[in-house]
Amino acid sequence: MEILVQKYGGSSLANADRIRAVARRVAASRDSGRPIVVVVSAMGDTTDDLIELAQQLAEDPDDRELDLLLSTGEMISCTLMAMTLRHMGHEAISLTGAQAGIRTDSSHRRARIVAVDPSRVHRELAAGRIVVVAGFQGITEEFDITTLGRGGSDTTAVALAAILHARTCEIYTDVDGVYTADPRIEPRARKLDEISYEEMLELAQQGAKVMHPRAVELGSVYGVPIVVRSSFNENPGTLIHGETAMEIRNKVRGIAHDTDVAKVTVVGVPDRPGIAASLFRPLADANISVDVIVQNASIQGTTDLSFTVARSDLNRTLRLVQPLTGELQAADIVSSTDLAKVSIVGTGMQHAPGYAARMFKALADRNVNIDMITTSEIRITCLIDAQQVSDAVQALHETFQLDKADL
Amino acid sequence: MEILVQKYGGSSLANADRIRAVARRVAASRDSGRPIVVVVSAMGDTTDDLIELAQQLAEDPDDRELDLLLSTGEMISCTLMAMTLRHMGHEAISLTGAQAGIRTDSSHRRARIVAVDPSRVHRELAAGRIVVVAGFQGITEEFDITTLGRGGSDTTAVALAAILHARTCEIYTDVDGVYTADPRIEPRARKLDEISYEEMLELAQQGAKVMHPRAVELGSVYGVPIVVRSSFNENPGTLIHGETAMEIRNKVRGIAHDTDVAKVTVVGVPDRPGIAASLFRPLADANISVDVIVQNASIQGTTDLSFTVARSDLNRTLRLVQPLTGELQAADIVSSTDLAKVSIVGTGMQHAPGYAARMFKALADRNVNIDMITTSEIRITCLIDAQQVSDAVQALHETFQLDKADL
Numbered sequence: 001m002e003i004l005v006q007k008y009g010g011s012s013l014a015n016a017d018r019i020r021a022v023a024r025r026v027a028a029s030r031d032s033g034r035p036i037v038v039v040v041s042a043m044g045d046t047t048d049d050l051i052e053l054a055q056q057l058a059e060d061p062d063d064r065e066l067d068l069l070l071s072t073g074e075m076i077s078c079t080l081m082a083m084t085l086r087h088m089g090h091e092a093i094s095l096t097g098a099q100a101g102i103r104t105d106s107s108h109r110r111a112r113i114v115a116v117d118p119s120r121v122h123r124e125l126a127a128g129r130i131v132v133v134a135g136f137q138g139i140t141e142e143f144d145i146t147t148l149g150r151g152g153s154d155t156t157a158v159a160l161a162a163i164l165h166a167r168t169c170e171i172y173t174d175v176d177g178v179y180t181a182d183p184r185i186e187p188r189a190r191k192l193d194e195i196s197y198e199e200m201l202e203l204a205q206q207g208a209k210v211m212h213p214r215a216v217e218l219g220s221v222y223g224v225p226i227v228v229r230s231s232f233n234e235n236p237g238t239l240i241h242g243e244t245a246m247e248i249r250n251k252v253r254g255i256a257h258d259t260d261v262a263k264v265t266v267v268g269v270p271d272r273p274g275i276a277a278s279l280f281r282p283l284a285d286a287n288i289s290v291d292v293i294v295q296n297a298s299i300q301g302t303t304d305l306s307f308t309v310a311r312s313d314l315n316r317t318l319r320l321v322q323p324l325t326g327e328l329q330a331a332d333i334v335s336s337t338d339l340a341k342v343s344i345v346g347t348g349m350q351h352a353p354g355y356a357a358r359m360f361k362a363l364a365d366r367n368v369n370i371d372m373i374t375t376s377e378i379r380i381t382c383l384i385d386a387q388q389v390s391d392a393v394q395a396l397h398e399t400f401q402l403d404k405a406d407l
Numbered sequence: 408m409e410i411l412v413q414k415y416g417g418s419s420l421a422n423a424d425r426i427r428a429v430a431r432r433v434a435a436s437r438d439s440g441r442p443i444v445v446v447v448s449a450m451g452d453t454t455d456d457l458i459e460l461a462q463q464l465a466e467d468p469d470d471r472e473l474d475l476l477l478s479t480g481e482m483i484s485c486t487l488m489a490m491t492l493r494h495m496g497h498e499a500i501s502l503t504g505a506q507a508g509i510r511t512d513s514s515h516r517r518a519r520i521v522a523v524d525p526s527r528v529h530r531e532l533a534a535g536r537i538v539v540v541a542g543f544q545g546i547t548e549e550f551d552i553t554t555l556g557r558g559g560s561d562t563t564a565v566a567l568a569a570i571l572h573a574r575t576c577e578i579y580t581d582v583d584g585v586y587t588a589d590p591r592i593e594p595r596a597r598k599l600d601e602i603s604y605e606e607m608l609e610l611a612q613q614g615a616k617v618m619h620p621r622a623v624e625l626g627s628v629y630g631v632p633i634v635v636r637s638s639f640n641e642n643p644g645t646l647i648h649g650e651t652a653m654e655i656r657n658k659v660r661g662i663a664h665d666t667d668v669a670k671v672t673v674v675g676v677p678d679r680p681g682i683a684a685s686l687f688r689p690l691a692d693a694n695i696s697v698d699v700i701v702q703n704a705s706i707q708g709t710t711d712l713s714f715t716v717a718r719s720d721l722n723r724t725l726r727l728v729q730p731l732t733g734e735l736q737a738a739d740i741v742s743s744t745d746l747a748k749v750s751i752v753g754t755g756m757q758h759a760p761g762y763a764a765r766m767f768k769a770l771a772d773r774n775v776n777i778d779m780i781t782t783s784e785i786r787i788t789c790l791i792d793a794q795q796v797s798d799a800v801q802a803l804h805e806t807f808q809l810d811k812a813d814l
Contacts, residue, residue: 016463050483056423057487058494065493065501069486072479076457079476080464086472087465094472099550120550143506143527 002167007039007157011174012231013077014044023084035125039135039157040081042073063108067147074134082132092130097137104138110149116163151212158215162222169224172231177238178210180402181255185393188403194239199253199345202379206343207258252346252400257389259340262314265306268331282320288313292374342392343381350377362399366391409574414446414564418581419638420484421451430491442532446542446564447488449480470515474554481541489539499537504544511545517556523570558619565622569629576631579638584645585617587809588662592800595810601646606660606752609786613750614665659753659807664796666747669721672713675738689727695720699781749799750788757784769806773798
């Protein structure tokens with residue numbers, strides 16, 4: 001029988017009562033007869049508490065040391081979950097990331113999974129046990145413990161689901177699924193029953209917090225059906241899977257927004273080849289993601305080059321870019337943090353014209369000024385004033401009739 | 408240059424300030440140029456807190472699960488120590504028990520070390536690093552994490568010192584060393600500069616808490632010189648090593664006492680062979696240590712058989728022994744917990760008569776009644792009333808002139 005992989009986040013495991021509630025849910029799924037692998041995050045604020053403890057002793061703790069420290073959070077929650085399941089009368093066993101065969105490279109704090117050896121998991125499942133795996137962690141060839149960085153536990157779950165050919169990977173969180181927009185901003189936002197990997201990836205990359213883009217991408221590559229649902233109720237959630245009725249569903253699927261945006265403009269650089277490369281190479285080397293990039297039309301041989309980064313990366317970005325002004329012959333470098341991105345996403349957009357025009361008109365009608373624009377095949381993103389995010393999201397939700405159910 | 412192994416207990420690592428103080432001490436030792444391996448226990452009450460957390464979720468948590476849970480305590484303290492040392496400008500790396508090559512059997516909660524693979528430790532030392540090892544833990548052939556039970560971190564330290572052919576294994580604790588008696592009971596108790604493995608083993612087994620007998624025994628087998636000293640001052644501590652001037656030092660070395668004693672008496676059993684075996688086999692199988700055993704002289708073909716166990720084992724002992732009364736044809740089983748053991752220990756005793764007589768007279772002079780007596784080659788133990796422990800220890804300390812310095 002096909003395996004079911006379930007992942008529970010830290011807020012679903014914040015205390016003994018919640019751990020018991022999750023264990024009851026796991027047990028109920030197990031009672032259906034299906035083999036189950038459960039991936040857990042660290043309880044509640046454990047990870048933050050451990051980082052605080054480390055910073056009391058070392059301003060800038062070593063990444064390898066921090067990884068071993070942080071990995072204990074998931075070890076604790078996986079043993080507690082296994083104990084609780086056993087106490088309820090179910091066969092269960094906890095496995096660390098290493099024991100579950102999660103092999104990674106040695107980039108501490110943001111390790112990538114290079115292989116999964118599922119032999120121990122298979123053996124324990126064959127013995128009739130519920131297997132509880134510590135998420136967010138793996139082990140290098142040198143037997144050093146690594147953590148996977150942001151979205152780590154989701155990634156562990158999807159990687160295990162892929163290697164185990166699981167029927168689905170269920171991601172349990174504190175919301176009911178993927179919404180057409182953030183319900184805290186747009187009360188008429190509607191939960192989607194299903195969405196394609198590509199759409200989910202764009203939404204996640206443009207600020208939808210429900211799942212990390214990295215785990216969505218892995219699911220897409222290996223064709224793992226992912227269900228995002230709440231651990232606090234029985235609602236069916238949202239299925240993320242391969243493309244379905246693309247040509248029929250000629251629509252915008254969702255609206256993402258992101259206020260964690262800082263904009264940097266390099267003013268008055270000579271318009272010659274190689275400028276962008278010499279600007280962005282050092283940022284890439286420093287692991288800073290550059291998002292929207294816009295180069296203004298050349299005026300008298302010089303141009304302005306603007307790009308956005310995460311707000312937390314702004315200081316590092318400026319430290320890296322400022323020394324280059326001489327080399328770039330730039331007049332000035334200016335930055336701003338009172339900006340936000342708002343995006344419309346939908347597979348249907350790529351072969352149907354007019355979405356951009358409708359988006360710009362909807363924003364203009366609400367007096368939302370557009371600072372920069374960037375597009376992909378299935379997405380249009382506008383950079384706007386941070387104060388106008390709610391207005392913009394609501395306007396777009398209405399214009400594209402996202403409160404109406406799918407066909 | 409010969410390696411130095413240092414072990415720091417939980418009270419020496421109870422908070423950030425103490426961790427820093429220990430790190431400074433480690434760094435000072437390192438500055439002498441000697442390669443250093445540091446073994447750490449879990450911080451303060453971490454282990455108790457983790458057990459409490461487990462018991463909120465499962466009345467009787469599984470031993471394998473509990474082992475993974477408890478092992479996180481030492482992982483946390485070893486990473487914090489390594490970070491602190493790095494922050495102070497020293498090269499340092501933390502290793503889990505598994506990474507340090509501590510291989511054990513699969514008896515969870517009380518695993519025995521079966522081998523130590525020191526290759527990673529050697530590699531890190533060769534790279535000039537201080538190696539900080541999580542004590543109390545190991546790994547099985549199946550890659551399951553085990554804990555070593557009582558005295559576990561001391562045992563890790565001595566095992567590493569043995570395999571690394573370390574010059575000494577320093578056990579840092581909250582007392583200055585090994586005393587002639589418990590200084591809280593006998594204010595004139597004197598710290599010993601040195602003591603033999605055999606004497607320390609007897610003292611530890613008879614209630615001296617400063618080191619666990621298991622680690623002393625391992626040190627004895629591999630000839631590891633052990634120094635017990637305080638982490639809170641610079642006093643030199645006590646050296647535990649092979650026998651020295653045995654024939655000259657014809658003396659009692661120390662007095663141990665133990666109030667964790669319960670006595671069980673099987674009354675009126677027929678005096679025939681095999682009685683003791685059928686009584687003690689089930690206790691051994693249940694891992695209950697039976698200490699003093701006394702069989703009274705046979706009166707009219709029946710005898711009383713008394714033995715002591717740790718107080719915490721009394722209920723389990725009675726549950727195992729009571730069903731045997733029929734088989735043993737015993738008249739009754741009675742137990743008592745208001746007892747204590749007091750022992751004199753000294754290698755010099757074994758070839759010099761008269762120690763027992765002096766001990767009994769000293770106790771009689773203070774009106775201390777002796778309930779049972781047991782001896783080894785270098786020890787005499789009396790079971791007495793728990794109320795009279797202080798009187799007994801003080802009387803013996805005076806009689807054997809333990810406040811006087813060694814030759």
